[in-house]
Amino acid sequence: MTAAVEAAEAPESPIEVRPGLIRSKVLRQPQTIAGLTVLALFVLVAALSPVLAQDPKAQVGPVFQAPSGGHPLGTDGGGADMTSLLIAGTRVSLMVGFAAAVVSALIGGSIGLASGFFGGKIDTILMRFTDYVIVIPDVPLMIVAAALFGRSLTNIILIIGVIYWTTTARLVRAQVKSVRERVYVKRARALGAGNARLIGKHVLPQVAPLLIANTVLLVAYAIFAETFITFLGLGDPSLISWGRLIENAFTDDALLNDAWWAIVPPGVCVAIVVLGCTMVGQSMEDALNPRLSVGHLSVRRFGLRPVPRREA
Amino acid sequence: MTGLDYVAKRVAFACATVLAAVTLNFVLFRAIPGDAVQALRCQHCTVQFKNALRKELGLDKSKWEQYKRYLVDLAHGDLGSSVRSQQPVWDELWPSIKNTMPMLALGYLFAIFFGTIIGVIAAWRRGTFVEKAGLWSGLGFYSMPPQWLGLMIVLFVAGAVGLPTSGIKDPTLGILGDASTLDILVDRIRHIILPALTIGLVLYGEYALIVRSAMLETLGEDYVLTARAKGLSSWATVWKHGFRNALLPVVTLGALSLGYIIGGFITVEYVFSYPGIGLAIVEAIDQRDFPLLQGAFLLLAVSVIVFNLLADLLYFKLDPRVTT
Amino acid sequence: MTTPATANGEVIVEVENLVVRYPISRGILGALRRRPRLQVHAVEGVSFALRRGEMLALVGESGCGKTTTAQTVLRLLEPDSGVIRFHGEDISRLPSRRLRALRRRMQIIYQDPYESLDPRFRVRATVEEPLVIHGLGSKEERRTEVLRALEQAGLDPPDLFLDRYPHQLSGGQRQRVAIAASLVLHPDILVADEPVSMLDVSVRAGVLAILSDLRGRGLGILMITHDLSTAARFADRIAVMYLGRIVEEGPAHDVVHNPQHPYTRALLSVVPKRDPRQRENPQILRGETPNPVHIPRGCRFHPRCPMAIPACEETDPALRRPAAATSPEHVAACIRV
């Protein structure tokens, strides 16, 4: 997928990041604010989880007890408190999400930067490699890798991170290529500025917002991937994550017990966090995309007014 | 460069990728500590049996020899044998493939149909309630883990609509007398609907979002303004000048998201105990039957590569500008 | 507009027989079928000299090679052959690490003032950057230099602009900042690539006047433009390019009022004049400039030339002084004049 991908991702009018852009265009959007609030809330819960939750593995009541005053979300197939399990799961799921996203962003960002900035042979080799990785189906590869290489948290983070960087690399490369061709970069280069200065002073600041937006989207993908891997019984057996809770509910036959309280909440948590990430990441990308600000077709029409009186 | 050049390039790339996938597959499964036989979960197997199995599978030879043998076997359409059942992998997988295909196709059709319609309408009716509804429904389904959505459907939908939630065939069918072909067909479809719906909904979310943003970008192009100036109605403009152009990124991104979709259907088949490739993979993981897993993964990888090639060629057909 | 005496200025840059070509990809199938490799003949044997205190305009339509020529002179592109002398030294083969010192003395301003400044840099940082890159001066000295350059570029008072961002400036002001950033290093030559074509008409003259004034400070200015009126009003000499060659060159006044080459004549005749009473019959050439991949043999202009004779298909004319020229420096590449 080269020509087609490139055509789809190359912005016709380049993104230009200037001071105040993030504040005026991104942070003004209600979508971004809502997404950020949701994420902040979950991060807070994750940080405070040792304080907020009781021992999530302790059996505190009968198996699949319906929600009650003592256990507002009931108990799971092991008789553990669902609320505590969810809170503990928040920590692990977010950790996997953020850590894997950072790994991906680092790999993808470096490859995209090197490829776009140096161009020529380096670009050809790196992008050829990226194209190979892109067409290999990522989630099955993760599942296979997790099945083969074991089930520790670190392994899972690395597996997700090492496989999910391709879109980042392509995105960063496209933006770097367009920035590299801008006149101020050409001029600095013509003046004899070194690569470190060109990248650090001119290129990276133009790429950073896009990279951040992309990383936020990667968090969502990684949390998702974790639920897949764990659902197939390939998660770290000693840890509790949202994916693990869905798996437990399924294997413990919560369905047969009609224990909706054991199944619904972990999925809702995943969905909310993924939604939050998507809202933040997407609205950032949209705000940076100048092509979305124009629309030549609308259901609304322009208005009519009476002619104002001539100013005397 | 001519159009033919483009096709040649894409086909060459697809072939190279298949080889890369084959190699990756080989390397991945040889990189594990121990080997496939050791990993097999089998309590009754003796050491002698395992050694014999090793010899049979060629695991006693050097890695390079193994790789060559692997390539030669593949060239003959031989994906190896399952360590558990001793049956050729292809024979093990073929029935699953036949089960997966119609289910996936149904889900895909559902997603493409509704995703495209809702995406187009959401972009066209920018700023209205319709857009918000389309956007949020898309975002919602897009954010749900497929296996969880499957569980939700089992829990809240299946009972209400009276559709089976597990397997592919009613075990009682044909017991109380011969079932007609129609009965079998209806039974099959009843089993397919819910897993297909799950996949369809997840994909619907993705497609609706992609189509919407591609349409939004297209509607900002100058030729859309020209079309309106020419007197085209709003609907004609969307259809004649927006849709086909917006399809371009959809084709690409749709093919790119295949990997994710495959991840989704593996878990969904597991939830519905639907005997397709996904379930075969889950069982292979469970039994540590690596040759089977290897074969299934290769099969998925090659089909994704083929779909990407098709997407590339479709893109070429849709966009006259593509020549490189 | 006073034209400084140019004939006796010291030559800063001298270009001889410059050739620049780009290869075109022939694709997998083309390579398999052993199709010949094709090239874009962007610049095909260009020679000119630029003197201190003079503005030379390279004029021509898009694709004629004027921008490639200028960028190659600055060694931003690699010449395929030819000699570029800077103060008498051949720099056409100079290794890139020795170019660095040279680059200080040759500066370029680009067409698009909206793209030529880093949107995240304040004016001060943009203008100071060349000094920082070359490690010149203390902080205090750099500040003085920046203020001086801004003032030279007509941003008055300079303090007012120091802390502004590009998006807070008008197009004309941005272009002036770009000029200031090229002046801080005290260059010998300045290449101006369509410096005003993106600006509003009412501010163009101001920017051009700044460039014009810089000649008085001893700079040699190479202006690339498609606008003959601008060249006529501001440049000392004009060189008209067609398909990678200079077809006519001479003092601006002579080229405009006494054009010799049929291409120059046609070009001049189609330039719209301000006065509606001067609606002369434009001599419109049919078709478009041929593709620089397949250059016509003989005189490259003959397929479109209204004066072409059979001999034009055979001879590739060299620049020489036409009989009707009044200035010894006025040359044209046409066998019919």
Next chain:
Amino acid sequence: MLAVSDLHVWFELPGGRELHAVRGIDFSVAAGERFGLVGESGCGKTTAILALMGLLPPNASVAGQVLLDGENVLARGEESAAPHRWREIAMVFQGAMNAFNPVRTIGDQIVEPMELHDIAEGRAALRRARELLEIVGIPGDRVSRYPHEFSGGMRQRAAIAMALACTPKVLLADEPTTALDVMVQAQILELLTSLTNDFGLALVLVTHDLPVVAQVCERAAVMYAGRVAELGSVDRLFHDPRHPYTRLLFAATPDLYGDEAVASIPGAPPRLDRALAGCPFAPRCDRAFSPCPTVTPRLLEVEPGHIAACHLNDPAVMAAS
């Protein structure tokens, strides 16, 4: 043929602000006439002609009259403007590069309005598309080519052919030659001129380029800050400008053979998102005097067919100060 009177356009901006882009302009164009609308970027010229087509975005509102053959096409906004589009009033857009849909053939896009407005269909429409291409100087067999196979000049010609598809009475051309080389520009201008002569088309040429208008048009309006500063025959505008802006704009434009100094106009146009007091050009004007910053000048007819909005032409104001 086309008469615009007291046309206003406002845009709603985010944050509740409002931009009054076109502030009451009047002009009329007769059949076969070439009329120029000149001004610098942001003066409202493009907005004004988009309003004539009823093609403004939804955050715009308009006031005033646009009479096309005596019928007010803006009476009911876009609804009443839409039926006239391309049948009676067609447009050539700025940057023809993007005026064509890249994935459909040129011919297809020229045929489209014909079929839509029942001018011709099927084969007949395609034949007509060929003829139109020939008229604008493109070999007819290129109908089945895609836009990216055309050069910039050819695309602009094809855009003109497309505009002629339904034999409109009025052709609006927005900066039709801005991105083109001089020789191609001359070809296009020649084509536009011959179209008005041969078909009696009324042409409105919108451009920032005074010499182009001087060479092509018979009459022109010079716009500044959303208003008409001066309107008259191009000959009078050049030889006897009655608004300082017109005079200074000519003086800022270099001419091939002119030998007077070329000088830019100091300052910048006013922002249009606020009310303007007095003459909008006063801060940049070299002849401004006491009433200019506060009193809005009237549009006065200084001689038949020549009007200007400057206090210098107003005997009442001159007498008072």
